[in-house]
Amino acid sequence: MASAQSLLFNIVKGGDVIGTIRAEKDVKGEGIFYSMISNSEFSIVWSNTVQSTTETEYRNGLMHRCGAHMRVNKSMRDSSNMVRIGDKAQCFIHPDKQFIHTGDVAWTTARMYYEEPVGQSRIFVESEMSFCRFEAIGANIYRLHLSDGKLNEYTYQRGELREVKVIRTLFDLYFKRV
Numbered sequence: 001m002a003s004a005q006s007l008l009f010n011i012v013k014g015g016d017v018i019g020t021i022r023a024e025k026d027v028k029g030e031g032i033f034y035s036m037i038s039n040s041e042f043s044i045v046w047s048n049t050v051q052s053t054t055e056t057e058y059r060n061g062l063m064h065r066c067g068a069h070m071r072v073n074k075s076m077r078d079s080s081n082m083v084r085i086g087d088k089a090q091c092f093i094h095p096d097k098q099f100i101h102t103g104d105v106a107w108t109t110a111r112m113y114y115e116e117p118v119g120q121s122r123i124f125v126e127s128e129m130s131f132c133r134f135e136a137i138g139a140n141i142y143r144l145h146l147s148d149g150k151l152n153e154y155t156y157q158r159g160e161l162r163e164v165k166v167i168r169t170l171f172d173l174y175f176k177r178v
Contacts, residue, residue: 034110
């Protein structure tokens, strides 16, 4: 039995829609496949086109593999990939970082698009290939602390993700569910 669910978010900067994120969840037997594809265009000092893709596969409730890729003006900015083999996972982060990840991963940023992460204190971030601190900061509002000091805030209503606030030094972005 298979089922699929698609979500659309507008990327908003300064009140203007500058792009979109399409999230997909596909359930096939014991597997769940998540993907998020974003495209945006904006200017800070010059024009930027940003394209990103995240893919995450779960088997029997745990992450089995994942990858995240970001291009800015058609140049690779970030890329990461993980493949699980037995109880270990081989991780690669562009351009030259490799390591082994051990242990199970139940919560990732991909899963957060479809489920409210109630009670979680850490979330595995596919682009970083590591767990990051996660905290509830209000009723149905959560903050993800990325390893480089950046913050993302997730707001849920009735268990559904409604908005992600991406807090950065020069500007904030909002991913608003359509």
